[in-house]
Amino acid sequence: MKDLKEINSIYFDVLKEIGNIGAGNAATSLARLLNSKISMQVPKVELLNFSDLAGIIAGEEETVVGILIEVTEDITGSMMFFLQMDSAKHLVNKLVPPSDDTEGVFSEMELSALKEIGNIITGAYLSALSGLTNLKVGASIPYLCIDMAAAILSVPAIEFGMFGDEALLIENQLEDEVLINGYFILLPDPDSYDKILGSLGIHI
Incomplete structure (x- = not known):
């Protein structure tokens, strides 16, 4: 089991690719759902301290929409998506x-x-993760929460804090008449990092 700080540049590139493909999938799927043309800017992918995430997603007192799912099957962990x-x-x-x-x-x-x-949106990222790794990836029913980002993140922060203090944040900007800001956070359990890398023939 590896500490999250051991993630090397190759692995980070893999995570960025998952973010890029997932964002593209999300834009295409949303365009179909809304029957509207949606353009996508290149996602911004960062590995950040968990404690810094809330401040990047929204202001301290700002209410946001948070969607949380549990990732199951070959890869386990949590996935969160925030919309302003x-x-x-x-x-x-x-x-x-x-x-x-x-x-x-x-x-x-x-x-x-x-x-x-x-x-x-979460399905688009799971599809990217499964397609890139050839691993079976399932998901729980999405849990929806409307609150301040720090409050929504407080529960997974307790569980995730046992494994490390960094998380992958993907910032998406989609455009459909207005700019749509979304933030995707991937929190795999530590053992799942090895599975993801192993599926790609990468060993740290």
Whole structure:
């Protein structure tokens, strides 16, 4: 079992490729869902201290939409996707009529649409991960949370802190009339790092 700090440049390149393919898959899938042309900027991929993630995703008091799934099968761990509130509202309003609510709370129909968007986006990354490694990758039902980023990240931070203090952050910028900011975090269990590398014939 390796500490996350042992990740070398080759492995980081592999993770970046997963991020690039996943973002492309997500843009294509969202375009189909929304029946709209979506352009994608090159994702920004960074390995960061877990404690720094919340501040990059949003301001300290800013509410965001967080989607969490558990990764299962050959690779285990967690996957999270965050959308800033204005981006989430834009995507949802492309699928369902805007609600009359003025407090920023999503209606039941909007929450259902958000979960579908979350399914598509996280599925796009899982497909990239599976396709690149030829490993079987499954996922739990997405868990949706609307809160401050630090609050959403606090639960996985406790579990993840047992293994290391760095995580992979992929920042996506999609454009569909407006700029859509999304943040993807991959948290494989330590043993899964070896499986990912081994599937590619890479040994550290």
